[in-house]
Every structure is written in structure tokens, then in C-alpha cells.
Amino acid sequence: MTxxxxxxxxxxxxxxxxxxxxxxxxxxxxxxxxxxxxxxVEFGYLxxxxxxxxxxxxxxxxxxxxxxxxxxxxGYEGKRGRTWITLTGAGRTALAAEIDxxxxxxxxxxxxxxxxxxxxxxxxx
Amino acid sequence: MTxxxxxxxxxxxxLLSDARALARRVRLDQRLxxxxxxxxxxxxxxxxxxxxVGMWVRCHPDGSCEFARNGMLFYWIPALPIAYxxxxxxxxxxxxARGLGTHIRxxxxxxxxxxxxxxxxxxxxxxxxxHHAVPEGPLPYWWFALDRLVMPWSMIGIxxxxxxWLExxxxxxxxxxxxxxxxxxxxxxxxxxxxxxxxxxxxxxxxQLAVAAVLLLGAAGFRAAARRRRQP
Numbered sequence: 001m002t003x004x005x006x007x008x009x010x011x012x013x014x015x016x017x018x019x020x021x022x023x024x025x026x027x028x029x030x031x032x033x034x035x036x037x038x039x040x041v042e043f044g045y046l047x048x049x050x051x052x053x054x055x056x057x058x059x060x061x062x063x064x065x066x067x068x069x070x071x072x073x074x075g076y077e078g079k080r081g082r083t084w085i086t087l088t089g090a091g092r093t094a095l096a097a098e099i100d101x102x103x104x105x106x107x108x109x110x111x112x113x114x115x116x117x118x119x120x121x122x123x124x125x
Numbered sequence: 126m127t128x129x130x131x132x133x134x135x136x137x138x139x140l141l142s143d144a145r146a147l148a149r150r151v152r153l154d155q156r157l158x159x160x161x162x163x164x165x166x167x168x169x170x171x172x173x174x175x176x177x178v179g180m181w182v183r184c185h186p187d188g189s190c191e192f193a194r195n196g197m198l199f200y201w202i203p204a205l206p207i208a209y210x211x212x213x214x215x216x217x218x219x220x221x222a223r224g225l226g227t228h229i230r231x232x233x234x235x236x237x238x239x240x241x242x243x244x245x246x247x248x249x250x251x252x253x254x255x256h257h258a259v260p261e262g263p264l265p266y267w268w269f270a271l272d273r274l275v276m277p278w279s280m281i282g283i284x285x286x287x288x289x290w291l292e293x294x295x296x297x298x299x300x301x302x303x304x305x306x307x308x309x310x311x312x313x314x315x316x317x318x319x320x321x322x323x324x325x326x327x328x329x330x331x332x333q334l335a336v337a338a339v340l341l342l343g344a345a346g347f348r349a350a351a352r353r354r355r356q357p
Binding site: 024029033034037038039040043044046049084086099103105109 | 137138140141143144147148150151152154155220223224225226227228
């Protein structure tokens with residue numbers, strides 16, 4: 001006799017397998033989120049919101065730029081240098097995929113922890 | 126500060142909640158609701174002399190009068206797009222000063238729709254009434270409400286409704302619902318109000334003054350709220 005269960009198969013493709021190391025990181029996810037919401041964002045705004053040093057933020061930006069997820073544009077406003085960050089098409093896709101996987105992970109963790117409970121509905125970002 | 130990837134298990138919820146909080150913060154920093162309301166209030170105030178001076182009136186010996194609010198028609202058609210352009214530029218400049226961009230396209234679409242499509246319906250209604258007699262007897266209330274719905278003050282309300290939706294601004298949504306109820310259901314914007322000695326022209330000014338006052342009060346309220354939020 002074969003038992004049928006609604007519990008997820010732990011060997012099935014786990015959402016964590018699809019996580020992108022470049023995006024699945026608190027600061028870099030924050031940069032992508034802000035750039036997505038703002039359309040373009042200045043270096044100083046990111047530094048303030050993410051509470052980072054300039055050097056640390058630059059390292060994260062380099063990782064994202066190398067992965068072609070953001071465009072970095074340097075210029076001047078008067079005598080003051082300004083660096084603007086814009087999300088690329090690949091960046092938008094990567095951000096959407098990351099958010100989807102996070103939602104799947106949360107849903108999966110809840111289903112495994114409480115097999116009888118139905119998963120919580122996910123909110124839109 | 127670490128640059129390592131966040132381990133899985135327990136953290137996805139926090140990552141997602143952090144991302145949502147950041148997105149919300151950006152939206153708050155992009156808002157300039159009070160400026161939008163102030164610009165629309167000033168536009169409404171400036172419209173009053175155009176309506177008073179530009180109104181065509183011909184009174185008959187029996188005391189009845191014919192009139193057409195030509196000044197209002199000629200004023201609002203260019204005034205609305207100019208007001209929306211001023212608001213859009215203000216949003217862009219303020220966002221840029223804070224180190225942010227802003228999504229201008231939805232504002233432009235809303236501005237275009239309310240500037241072209243709905244005033245066209247308003248002009249169409251006026252043209253229809255110019256060639257067709259108004260039905261005898263008291264007109265039903267919905268007729269007045271429908272007439273007010275295609276007037277410029279309702280167009281302002283519809284634009285504010287879209288702005289509230291774009292900004293996910295619940296306070297602006299509530300304000301706009303009250304504002305729209307006022308301009309469509311309460312204020313006699315298409316019939317005038319005031320003592321007879323003021324004359325036909327000034328009777329139409331009073332409800333417009335009330336609309337401008339509501340918008341100005343809203344602008345003051347949203348400005349105070351924005352200042353309080355930015356205080357450390």
C-alpha cells in the first residue's frame with residue numbers, strides 16, 4: 001500500500017538551490033531594492049540607508065556591477081562629485097527571482113514546521 | 126559589517142522584511158504630497174477671476190438670465206497640464222536633491238488622461254447642451270453629480286486618487302475620498318451658491334473658494350506631517 005501525503009518531498013528541488021549568491025546577501029539585496037524603487041539612486045543615499053562605510057558600499061557595488069546587475073554613472077553637480085546607480089534589466093530580473101525564492105523558502109519552512117497548517121499567504125513586495 | 130551571504134533558515138523572512146522596509150522608506154522619501162496639493166490649490170484660486178470675468182451673462186427683463194462659463198473653459202484646459210508639469214518637475218527636483226530618482230511616467234500618463242480625455246467629455250457635454258434643450262422640470266440629482274464629475278475639480282480628485290495609489294499613500298487616499306465627496310456630492314460647483322445681491326458671477330466663486338481652501342488645508346496638513354517625519 002502506498003501512503004499519500006501533502007507534505008513536500010525534501011529531495012524535491014529546494015528553493016534554496018536556486019539562490020544567487022550575488023543577490024542573496026542583505027546589503028546587496030538592499031541596494032537592488034532601493035535602486036528598483038527609486039529608478040536611480042545616489043551613492044550617499046545608499047550609504048545612509050544601509051549604514052555602511054564608503055569603502056564597504058563600494059565593494060558591494062563592484063560585485064553587483066561585475067555581475068551586470070547595476071550601472072554606475074559618475075558625474076558632477078557643480079563642483080561636487082555624484083555617483084548614480086541604476087538597475088539593469090538583468091538586475092530587475094535577479095531581484096524579482098530572489099524575492100520569489102525568499103517567499104518560496106518562507107512558505108516551505110512554514111509547511112515543514114507545521115505540516116498541518118496551510119502556508120501563510122505571501123504579500124506583494 | 127559582513128559581506129558573507131546570509132545563511133538560509135530563519136533569515137528569509139528577515140531579508141524580505143528588510144527589503145520591504147527599504148522600499149517603503151524610498152517611497153516616503155520620494156513623496157511631495159503637500160507640493161502637489163499646494164499647486165492644485167493655487168491653480169483653483171487663480172481660476173476664480175477667470176470664471177468671474179470670462180463668464181458670458183445675458184439677463185432678460187423677466188429676471189431670468191442666460192450664461193456660459195467661457196472663462197473657466199479656456200482657463201482649465203491649459204491650466205491642468207501646466208499644474209501637472211509643475212508638480213512633476215517639483216517631484217523630480219526634490220527626489221534628486223535627496224539622492225533619488227522618481228517614476229515620472231505614471232504621473233505623465235495620469236496628467237495626459239485627465240487633461241485630454243475627461244475635459245473632452247466636459248466640452249462634449251457643453252456642446253450637447255448648446256444644441257439640445259435641457260429637459261423641463263427639476264433635473265434629477267444624479268445629473269448634477271455627473272456634471273460635476275467631468276468638471277476640473279473632479280479631475281483634480283481623480284489625479285490625486287492615482288497619485289495616492291502610485292505612492293501607496295493611505296493618508297492621501299482618505300483625503301482624496303473626502304475631497305471627491307465634497308466636489309461631486311456636496312459643493313454646488315455647477316449651480317452656484319451665495320446671496321442674490323452678489324450676482325450670478327460671484328455665486329460661482331464661493332464653491333471654488335471652498336475647494337481651494339480644502340486643498341490648502343490638505344497641503345498644510347501633509348507639510349506638517351512630512352516635517353514631523355523628517356525631524357530626528
